[in-house]
């Protein structure tokens with residue numbers, strides 16, 4: 001659950017709400033520190049195989065037992081691409097290479113944090129499919145027969161766009177126009 005901050009992380013004074021460009025923002029009256037609340041970036045990887053898209057089933061709250069596209073929050077100092085590949089390896093045992101950016105989504109329904117999901121497309125380069133870390137299952141699903149419980153609206157939207165052939169990448173090179 002999200003934490004409500006009451007005291008300044010720098011000096012310990014009690015925070016007050018001040019107007020910051022039209023929206024209330026917790027500010028320290030003693031040292032001036034502004035307690036900004038920013039969404040956490042998470043990388044997601046879309047790995048398509050012959051059998052469909054790779055999804056993992058969550059074993060921790062929130063949304064225990066629901067499926068998601070393999071995803072995780074970026075660590076400090078980590079690039080989004082590296083995060084996506086690391087999370088895929090940790091949750092599914094598969095190694096992959098990023099091939100493009102599929103889309104970026106705002107996540108508003110994770111009770112832990114507001115998130116920004118960065119969804120990449122990738123191709124498998126190795127590894128053996130073996131769920132671990134916070135996944136109890138990892139398998140490929142046909143796009144027309146996805147599991148009933150998909151966690152988080154951003155994942156559902158991304159899958160919907162994938163089914164409809166959407167996304168920002170990969171883009172085929174256009175054939176040169178004939179004269």
Ligand SMILES: [Zn+2]
Nearest residue numbers: 008011028031
């Ligand atoms: Zn302070």
